[in-house]
Amino acid sequence: MLQQALQHYFGYASFRQGQEEVITQLLEGKDVVALLPTGTGKSLCYQLTGKIKGAPVLIISPLLSLMQDQVNQMKKMGFKRVIALNSFLTREQFTQALNQLPHYEFIFTSPEMLQNELVTNKLRAMPLGLIVIDEAHCISEWGHDFRPDYLRLQTRLNYYNRPPIVALTATATPAVIADIKYVLQMEHASTYIAAIDRKEIHLQRKWFTTAQEKVNWIEDYVSTTLGPGIIYTSSRKRAEQLAEVLRKWHITVAAYHGGVSNEDRQLIQEQFLANDIEWIIATSAFGMGVHKTNIRHIIHETMSPTLSSYMQEIGRAARDGQDALATVLCTQTDYDVLQFLMDTLPSEPMIKQYYAGADQPLRELDQRLLAYWHSMYRCDEAIHYRDELYLSKRRAFDATRNYMETSSCLRATLVQYFEQSVQVVDACCTNCGLQDASFKELRRITHLSAQTPHWTLRLQQMLLK
Incomplete structure (x- = not known):
C-alpha cells in the first residue's frame, strides 16, 4: 500500500532511508522522533502521511524564511492547499487565512504563533491528521536559551484526542532526543535514529595566529576555488566585511x-539555488531547509558554538552524494567568541531582582527568559534551572574546544559526540592524512577547460601534496 501511494503521489519507485519506517509508525497512530540525515527526504514523511490520511497536517517550523521556502517548494511540487501562518501576513490576510484554515492540507506556523489563542483554538477544533515539529533539535537548543515559546509547546499541543506528533531532525544527541520527548510529552514515542556520519564530507581544520590570517586564507581559497560554497561567520558585520573582500575578485x-x-x-536564496550566486557568506541564519544538492565547500570562519550546530551546518554540503570539504578556521581568540556566545543566560542576581519585582535594565532576551521562568518556577527553582543549563552549555563548549584541539580523527570525534560509532578511513580529515593544496591551479585549469571536471577528480587534486 505504501509503495503504491508513494508512486501515485510522488512518482518515486522506492523509499529512502527511514521514510517507510517512520510513515508506518505514524499511520498506526504512534508518536515518532526521527533522526534522518540531511538530504534523505524528511519532509516526505509528513507529506505522504498527510495524503494517505486525508486530513490537515500542522507543521511547526523554526524560521520564517524556512517556512516560506517549504511552502514554495510544495507548491512547485503540485500541492495547492498549502499556507504559512506567520507574521508576514497582514491583519486582513491573517483573518482570512484563519477562517479558511480547515480547507488547507498543510499548515506551516511557528511556536510563537501558537501562543495566539485564536490560532490554537482553531487548530484544536480541526480534525488534524498529524502534527510535525520540523528541525526538532531547536526545542532543546533554542527553547532553553532564547525562544521559550518552544517550551510552551508542552501545553499548546497537549489536548484531548490530539493526532500523532512526529519530531524530525538531522542531528540530535541522546540527551536532546530525551528533551524533545519530554517537552512534547511523548515519552513513549517510537524513535528512529539513522547513522549521522556523512563519509562524503571530508573534514579540515586549520590554525592561525591572527584573525587577519583567516581572512587572507579565505580570500586565497575562494578566489582560486570553484563553488558552490557557504562561509559561516559569527556576526553580521563579519559577513558583510568578507563579502566585500571577495567581491574584489569578481x-x-x-x-x-x-x-x-x-x-x-x-x-x-533563490539566486544561490539557481547557481547565479557562487558563494554565500552567512551567519547561522542561512541554510536550514535550503535544498541545494551540489554545495561543495563549507567554511567556518569561526567554529560553531556547539558540535550539534556544526554538524547541522556542514550537513548542507554534498546532498548529491559527491565529495565535499568542510573547513574550520581556528585562532586562540576564538575561545573568547565561543565563551561570549555561551554566556547568554540571566545571572543569579538578575533572577532574584526579577522575582522581587525590582526595576533593572534587561535585554529583550533576558526579559523573555525571566518571564517564562517566573511563570513556571519559584525563585530557587529558577536559579537551579539556570545553573543546570549553564553546566549543559559548559559541556557543549568543552566538546567544541576538544574538536578544535584534538589530535584524534575529527570525524570520530564529531560522530562520537552523538554517541554513535564510526569507521575511520584514510584521509577522511586533517588528522588522518587529509592535505590542503593550492587551488589556484584548480581554478585556472577549470577556466581553460571546456568542461568542469567531476568533483571526484577535483577532490583528488585537492588532496595532492
Whole structure:
C-alpha cells in the first residue's frame, strides 16, 4: 500500500532511508522522533502521511524564511492547499487565512504563533491528521536559551484526542532526543535514529595566529576555488566585511544574515539555488531547509558554538552524494567568541531582582527568559534551572574546544559526540592524512577547460601534496 501511494503521489519507485519506517509508525497512530540525515527526504514523511490520511497536517517550523521556502517548494511540487501562518501576513490576510484554515492540507506556523489563542483554538477544533515539529533539535537548543515559546509547546499541543506528533531532525544527541520527548510529552514515542556520519564530507581544520590570517586564507581559497560554497561567520558585520573582500575578485557572492530584509534574503536564496550566486557568506541564519544538492565547500570562519550546530551546518554540503570539504578556521581568540556566545543566560542576581519585582535594565532576551521562568518556577527553582543549563552549555563548549584541539580523527570525534560509532578511513580529515593544496591551479585549469571536471577528480587534486 505504501509503495503504491508513494508512486501515485510522488512518482518515486522506492523509499529512502527511514521514510517507510517512520510513515508506518505514524499511520498506526504512534508518536515518532526521527533522526534522518540531511538530504534523505524528511519532509516526505509528513507529506505522504498527510495524503494517505486525508486530513490537515500542522507543521511547526523554526524560521520564517524556512517556512516560506517549504511552502514554495510544495507548491512547485503540485500541492495547492498549502499556507504559512506567520507574521508576514497582514491583519486582513491573517483573518482570512484563519477562517479558511480547515480547507488547507498543510499548515506551516511557528511556536510563537501558537501562543495566539485564536490560532490554537482553531487548530484544536480541526480534525488534524498529524502534527510535525520540523528541525526538532531547536526545542532543546533554542527553547532553553532564547525562544521559550518552544517550551510552551508542552501545553499548546497537549489536548484531548490530539493526532500523532512526529519530531524530525538531522542531528540530535541522546540527551536532546530525551528533551524533545519530554517537552512534547511523548515519552513513549517510537524513535528512529539513522547513522549521522556523512563519509562524503571530508573534514579540515586549520590554525592561525591572527584573525587577519583567516581572512587572507579565505580570500586565497575562494578566489582560486570553484563553488558552490557557504562561509559561516559569527556576526553580521563579519559577513558583510568578507563579502566585500571577495567581491574584489569578481566572484558572485552575497552576505546573508538577520539584518538583510526578508525579500532580499529570499532573493539571495533563490539566486544561490539557481547557481547565479557562487558563494554565500552567512551567519547561522542561512541554510536550514535550503535544498541545494551540489554545495561543495563549507567554511567556518569561526567554529560553531556547539558540535550539534556544526554538524547541522556542514550537513548542507554534498546532498548529491559527491565529495565535499568542510573547513574550520581556528585562532586562540576564538575561545573568547565561543565563551561570549555561551554566556547568554540571566545571572543569579538578575533572577532574584526579577522575582522581587525590582526595576533593572534587561535585554529583550533576558526579559523573555525571566518571564517564562517566573511563570513556571519559584525563585530557587529558577536559579537551579539556570545553573543546570549553564553546566549543559559548559559541556557543549568543552566538546567544541576538544574538536578544535584534538589530535584524534575529527570525524570520530564529531560522530562520537552523538554517541554513535564510526569507521575511520584514510584521509577522511586533517588528522588522518587529509592535505590542503593550492587551488589556484584548480581554478585556472577549470577556466581553460571546456568542461568542469567531476568533483571526484577535483577532490583528488585537492588532496595532492
